[in-house]
Amino acid sequence: MTQRLTVANPELQALIDATPAGMMHWSGTGPVGKVCFGCLNFDQRQLRTKAERDAPEKIRGACDKYLRISSARAGHDVARRIFDPLTPACSHFREPPVQP
Numbered sequence: 622m623t624q625r626l627t628v629a630n631p632e633l634q635a636l637i638d639a640t641p642a643g644m645m646h647w648s649g650t651g652p653v654g655k656v657c658f659g660c661l662n663f664d665q666r667q668l669r670t671k672a673e674r675d676a677p678e679k680i681r682g683a684c685d686k687y688l689r690i691s692s693a694r695a696g697h698d699v700a701r702r703i704f705d706p707l708t709p710a711c712s713h714f715r716e717p718p719v720q721p
């Protein structure tokens with residue numbers, strides 16, 4: 622038997638496919654060229670080794686804003702969802718302040 626599925630909305634499906642669980646909004650809807658690593662909402666575990674500290678952009682992490690809002694909506698703490706730090710940013714991207 623052959624099954625054929627039609628994607629009703631290809632643009633929405635592309636956003637769904639590109640967005641890991643735990644992001645605040647669709648991946649790629651943030652500032653051009655920005656990724657979650659570098660967003661003020663991106664939360665990584667403590668970097669333990671020199672190699673990790675030298676390349677923090679390789680360490681997976683979670684979106685703190687997603688965690689806070691999802692926990693508030695659920696009325697209890699939800700699981701922290703870890704994803705690739707180089708995932709294209711969403712529209713909730715927050716630029717860190719420029720250091721003087």
Ligand code: SF4
Pocket residue numbers: 643644645646651656657660661662663664683684685686687709710711712713714715
């Ligand atoms: S860009 Fe920032 S707010 Fe959006 S999912 Fe990534 S860490 Fe969260």
